[in-house]
Amino acid sequence: MRRYALLVLPATNRVYxxxxxxxxxxxxxxxxxxxxxxxxxxxxxxRLGGVPYVTFSAETLxxxxxxxLSNLSSIYALFEVDGDAGGEILRPVGLTPLAEFDDDxxxxxxxxxxxxxxxxxxxxxxxxxxxxxxxxxxxxxLHVFDPLCGRxxxxxxALMYGYDATGIEIDGKDVEAYSGFIRxxxxxKRLKHQAEFTPVRRDRKVIGRKLHVTLAPSKDAYKSGSxxxxxxxxADTLKARDFFxxxxxxxxxTDAPYGVQHGSRSGGAKLSRTPLxxxxxxxxxxxxxxxxxxxxGLSWNTYVARREDAADVLTRAGLEVCESEPYLGFRHxxxxxxxxxxxxxxxx
Ligand SMILES: C[S@@+](CC[C@H](N)C(=O)[O-])C[C@H]1O[C@@H](n2cnc3c(N)ncnc32)[C@H](O)[C@@H]1O
Numbered sequence: 001m002r003r004y005a006l007l008v009l010p011a012t013n014r015v016y017x018x019x020x021x022x023x024x025x026x027x028x029x030x031x032x033x034x035x036x037x038x039x040x041x042x043x044x045x046x047r048l049g050g051v052p053y054v055t056f057s058a059e060t061l062x063x064x065x066x067x068x069l070s071n072l073s074s075i076y077a078l079f080e081v082d083g084d085a086g087g088e089i090l091r092p093v094g095l096t097p098l099a100e101f102d103d104d105x106x107x108x109x110x111x112x113x114x115x116x117x118x119x120x121x122x123x124x125x126x127x128x129x130x131x132x133x134x135x136x137x138x139x140x141x142l143h144v145f146d147p148l149c150g151r152x153x154x155x156x157x158a159l160m161y162g163y164d165a166t167g168i169e170i171d172g173k174d175v176e177a178y179s180g181f182i183r184x185x186x187x188x189k190r191l192k193h194q195a196e197f198t199p200v201r202r203d204r205k206v207i208g209r210k211l212h213v214t215l216a217p218s219k220d221a222y223k224s225g226s227x228x229x230x231x232x233x234x235a236d237t238l239k240a241r242d243f244f245x246x247x248x249x250x251x252x253x254t255d256a257p258y259g260v261q262h263g264s265r266s267g268g269a270k271l272s273r274t275p276l277x278x279x280x281x282x283x284x285x286x287x288x289x290x291x292x293x294x295x296x297g298l299s300w301n302t303y304v305a306r307r308e309d310a311a312d313v314l315t316r317a318g319l320e321v322c323e324s325e326p327y328l329g330f331r332h333x334x335x336x337x338x339x340x341x342x343x344x345x346x347x348x
Contacts, residue, residue: 117157
């Protein structure tokens with residue numbers, strides 16, 4: 001049995017205040033429960049040299065275990081610990097995160113209502129791990145769908161992992177801002193790509209607008225056809241089925257309107273503080289777009305919808321909510337108007 005100590009990214013302390021270590025433990029437990037070959041024991045918060053670490057014991061972690069853990073949303077460094085309490089020696093374990101692009105893809109855009117990029121990565125991870133594609137997360141390009149995508153934080157994290165990304169957003173200004181950002185960013189990074197922003201027509205009527213980008217992390221990848229696809233539709237998410245084929249996506253990852261910066265619109269009607277009506281109306285379409293074995297990860301503000309009610313809406317849409325211990329540990333305070341939580345559910 002060996003001991004390991006995980007150092008949490010300092011930036012996540014700013015995002016989660018006191019909750020960063022607890023969220024790291026919960027995310028680590030989801031990795032352990034789903035894909036790690038080694039069992040993690042004695043998970044704890046431990047101070048070493050006055051600095052908090054998340055420590056655990058395991059039979060030696062394999063290269064693949066470390067490759068999974070390298071993608072933990074809050075990992076800064078991982079060490080193997082030798083020696084006794086007070087005289088510990090930390091030996092660095094090399095990390096190999098999935099990182100197809102420079103990380104300013106995730107950090108440059110700043111705007112009111114942005115979902116924090118570390119939190120978005122956490123939500124994507126725990127959703128992918130709950131799906132039957134979890135064991136393939138390092139091996140093949142999954143297809144991620146965010147049906148309330150704002151200015152694309154989820155989409156950018158999906159690209160970062162080398163995945164295909166698709167989103168829907170009702171606010172034309174957000175879609176235009178994202179389109180402008182991604183095109184400028186790709187040009188500035190001199191990444192070969194093809195982008196078009198075109199109307200979508202059905203029966204000669206325009207039903208929305210669509211940004212479609214084909215891109216690759218290198219010239220060679222682009223030339224050999226190992227490209228990624230990025231699609232954003234400017235439309236009401238209730239119409240999602242009009243734009244995509246059933247069973248198109250491996251995971252659906254979304255941060256619902258908080259009732260603070262954004263309200264929820266369902267059926268073009270009035271703006272509502274709670275996202276439950278929007279979720280209930282949109283879920284049948286969303287679920288059809290998920291592959292069987294796929295998973296849905298939802299974050300929302302618990303001040304505007306209770307966890308039991310949100311879980312009930314997911315269950316009524318035919319999904320199986322993940323109720324095991326680590327999935328119950330993600331509730332945290334964002335600010336005085338928002339206590340955020342996560343629900344993950346599988347499509348049978
Ligand atoms: C919490 S924000 C998501 C922010 C996003 N994750 C980001 O980082 O940019 C929720 C988004 O849902 C959008 N929205 C609300 N109702 C919608 C609907 N019926 N169809 C599509 N988008 C909708 C809002 O315009 C808002 O951009």
